[in-house]
Amino acid sequence: MVSSIIRNQSPVGLTGKLENIEGSLPKDGITLPKTPLFGTDGIRGRVGDLLSAPLALQVGFWTGVVLRTYASNPGPIILGQDSRNSSDMLAMALSAGLTAAGLEVWYLGLCPTPCVAYLTNTTNAVGGVMISASHNPPEDNGIKIFDAKGGKLSPGLQREIEAGIRGNISTADNVNNCGRHYSRPELISDYADSLKQPFQSNHFQGMKIVLDVAWGASVGLALSVFKSMGAEVICLHNKADGDRINVDCGSTHLQVLQGAVREHGADLGFAFDGDADRVLAVDNQGREVNGDYLLFLWGNSLKQKQQLPDNLIVSTVMANLGFERAWKQLGGKFIRTAVGDQYVQAEMRKTGGMLGGEQSGHILCRHYGITGDGLLTALHLAALVQESGMSLADMIDGSFQTYPQLLQNVRVEDRNQRINWKKYQPLQDAIAAAEAAMGDTGRVLVRASGTEPVIRVMVEAELADVASYWTHELVSVVQQHLT
Numbered sequence: 001m002v003s004s005i006i007r008n009q010s011p012v013g014l015t016g017k018l019e020n021i022e023g024s025l026p027k028d029g030i031t032l033p034k035t036p037l038f039g040t041d042g043i044r045g046r047v048g049d050l051l052s053a054p055l056a057l058q059v060g061f062w063t064g065v066v067l068r069t070y071a072s073n074p075g076p077i078i079l080g081q082d083s084r085n086s087s088d089m090l091a092m093a094l095s096a097g098l099t100a101a102g103l104e105v106w107y108l109g110l111c112p113t114p115c116v117a118y119l120t121n122t123t124n125a126v127g128g129v130m131i132s133a134s135h136n137p138p139e140d141n142g143i144k145i146f147d148a149k150g151g152k153l154s155p156g157l158q159r160e161i162e163a164g165i166r167g168n169i170s171t172a173d174n175v176n177n178c179g180r181h182y183s184r185p186e187l188i189s190d191y192a193d194s195l196k197q198p199f200q201s202n203h204f205q206g207m208k209i210v211l212d213v214a215w216g217a218s219v220g221l222a223l224s225v226f227k228s229m230g231a232e233v234i235c236l237h238n239k240a241d242g243d244r245i246n247v248d249c250g251s252t253h254l255q256v257l258q259g260a261v262r263e264h265g266a267d268l269g270f271a272f273d274g275d276a277d278r279v280l281a282v283d284n285q286g287r288e289v290n291g292d293y294l295l296f297l298w299g300n301s302l303k304q305k306q307q308l309p310d311n312l313i314v315s316t317v318m319a320n321l322g323f324e325r326a327w328k329q330l331g332g333k334f335i336r337t338a339v340g341d342q343y344v345q346a347e348m349r350k351t352g353g354m355l356g357g358e359q360s361g362h363i364l365c366r367h368y369g370i371t372g373d374g375l376l377t378a379l380h381l382a383a384l385v386q387e388s389g390m391s392l393a394d395m396i397d398g399s400f401q402t403y404p405q406l407l408q409n410v411r412v413e414d415r416n417q418r419i420n421w422k423k424y425q426p427l428q429d430a431i432a433a434a435e436a437a438m439g440d441t442g443r444v445l446v447r448a449s450g451t452e453p454v455i456r457v458m459v460e461a462e463l464a465d466v467a468s469y470w471t472h473e474l475v476s477v478v479q480q481h482l483t
Contacts (some may be wrong), residue, residue: 018302020061022165022259030052030055030058030176031042032165033050033415034304034416035416037162037165038155038161038452039450039451040339040340041134041342041343041450042142042144042261042450043143043144043339044134044136044140044141044142044143045073045141046139046140047084047086047140051090051141051142051143053089053092054093055060055319056089056090057093057096057097057100058163058164058165059094059128059143059165060094060096060098060100061095061097061098061100061101062097062160062164062165062424063097063098063127064077064097064098064099064100064101064102065163065164066160066164067103067126067147067148068101068102068103068155071126073149074105074123075104075123075125075183076103076105076123076124076125077098077103077126077127078106078108078119078120078127078128078129078187079091079095079098079105079106079107079116079130080107080111080112080113080116080131080217081108081109081111081132081217081411082098082130082132082133082216082217082245082274082275083216083219083241083242083245083279084138084140084141084153084242084245084274085138085242085243086141086242087131087141088130089331090131090141091131094131095107095181098179098276099178099179099180099181100178102178102179103179104179104181105179105180105181106119106184106187107184108184108185108188109183109185109218110240111185111191112191112217112275112276112374112375113132113144113275113277113371114129114191114277114372114374114375114376115191115322115371116128116129116132117371118150118194118370119191120146120147120149120150120188120192120368121148121150121191123187125148127146127147128145128150129144129145129146130144130275130411131144132144133253133271133273133274133451134251134275134278134451135251135274135295136274136451136452137246137247138242138247139146142451145161149370150370150371151370151371152341154202156198162390177192177451180222188221190224192224195225195373195376196225196379198380199229199361199379200229201228201229201230202229202230203230203383204230204231204383205224205230205231205380205384206230206233206383207231207268208232208233208264208266208267209226209232209233209234209266209269209382210233210234210235210257210268210282211234211235211236211265211378212236212250212254212257212260212275213237213238213250214237214249214250214274215241215242215245215246215249215250216245216250216275217274217275217276218271218272218276218374218375219239221375222235222238222276222378223235223238225375225379226379226382227381229481231382234260234264235367236257237249238316238347241451245251245274246273249271250271250272250273250274251273251278251280251360252273253271254282254288256269257269257270257282258282258286258287258288259286261282261284261286261375262286267284267391267392268289270282270381270382271283272374272378273374276373276375277362277371277373278291278358278360278363278372279361279363279374279377279378281293281378281381281392282393283353283391283396284391284392285300285393287393287396288361289362289392291315291357291358291361292315292319292320292402293323293378293396293399294357294363295315295356295363296326296399297381297384297396297398297399298363298377299311299313299332299355300355300399301329302355302365303332307354308354308355309352309353309354310351311330311332311355312332312333312334312335312352312353312354313332313334313335313353313355313356314344314351314353314355314425315334315335315336315344315356315358315359316338316339316340316343316359317339317445318339318358318359318360319334319336319358319359320359320402320460321400321403321460322400322401323402324336326399329399335347335353339450340358340443340450341362341371341446342357344364345364346355348364357372361374361377362375367379368380385421403461404461404462404467405408405459405460405467406467408456408475409449410454410457410478410479410482411483412448412453412454412482414482418449418455418482419431420447421446421455421478421482424481426477427477427478427482430473430474430477431444434459434470434473434474437466437470438445441457441461441462441463442462442470443459443461444458444474445459446458446474450453455482457474457478461472
């Protein structure tokens with residue numbers, strides 16, 4: 001029997017459009033935290049703890065309900081995953097929930113997160129869902145949801161989905177208008193073709209490039225794309241392996257890539273994270289090239305071509321002061337946001353910015369893509385090196401000098417303590433003391449991670465020993481009062 005939704009308690013953000021959505025699903029087996037489910041990049045946590053098949057079923061159902069409600073003519077929903085052992089389980093549970101809500105599911109299987117965003121935007125899809133915990137360890141997983149344009153789902157719609165999951169909107173007992181599940185891995189080639197479209201077929205002829213795909217979502221795809229454009233490619237960790245994804249490899253562990261670039265005499269190397277929405281580079285000397293340098297080099301190229309409105313780069317509070325000051329010296333404009341590519345993306349939409357990203361390697365260039373994309377960024381950086389006639393090391397040496405910047409993570413298991421860290425006065429006093437001591441020669445950033453159970457402490461200063469001293473002091477206070 002089907003009946004309309006009955007409101008128990010109207011949550012913030014509901015507009016009344018959910019009144020006549022049909023259906024329900026049982027909520028047995030779900031333990032929900034008191035804090036919000038959605039963080040800075042979807043729902044993320046330990047599998048078997050926060051993430052489970054019953055929860056994924058509910059997330060799928062209520063995602064389908066909400067997306068259908070706001071679509072004038074609901075199309076399919078795109079579903080992809082990374083290589084984690086838990087991703088298959090979550091994919092099947094999500095698909096069950098989505099089809100229970102009446103949506104047709106186009107299941108891609110293993111693919112990068114930007115592939116889901118791209119196909120969501122270029123088809124008549126009502127939205128997209130990616131199963132991945134990005135750079136997190138194998139035992140974690142996550143659910144990222146995209147709107148019909150391939151952008152991160154708005155906070156308002158996230159609240160509506162969570163309201164359904166938490167029972168703030170109740171439904172009847174049964175569903176009778178189910179959708180269908182279709183396997184559509186052939187669509188991934190459309191995404192690959194879009195990456196190569198701006199370049200000639202042999203654009204990288206004569207280049208030797210090392211790729212570290214981290215046993216993750218870009219397995220096979222990254223190698224084939226670079227090889228098809230003429231590069232000689234050495235590919236590391238190029239197998240889908242749910243036990244080893246991100247373990248001592250990829251964008252969070254560059255040592256293996258750095259050694260391989262030096263060993264093979266490569267022009268450069270790229271390291272992707274588990275879902276390939278971020279990338280870090282290694283120059284021909286084996287040195288790390290982070291997102292600040294990627295943004296500076298790409299931004300300068302676009303600026304010279306007069307393709308960068310207001311000469312604006314959007315980055316986050318983590319961006320190095322050396323990068324910001326060098327860009328402004330070139331006549332550029334620089335805006336910082338909170339950490340998280342969704343905040344960068346939102347600021348770019350607000351200001352009309354075409355280039356933005358994070359130090360961690362999430363880079364967004366609206367000339368070519370709609371979301372952070374590690375493969376896209378790697379291709380364009382390789383093209384900049386090829387077209388410049390210079391080595392990447394020379395390009396980096398001619399750009400800017402970074403301020404010493406130390407970042408240390410302190411594990412804080414209690415989620416309430418992480419979210420409410422600003423209420424601990426001893427920590428606020430320590431931050432104030434550090435800021436007063438450094439003045440305009442440095443800065444402090446303390447924040448709770450939106451993707452991991454840690455408090456991140458970052459200190460940046462003109463002098464390395466000053467940064468080291470205050471990092472140690474602040475970490476000690478966090479450990480004393482929050483762990």
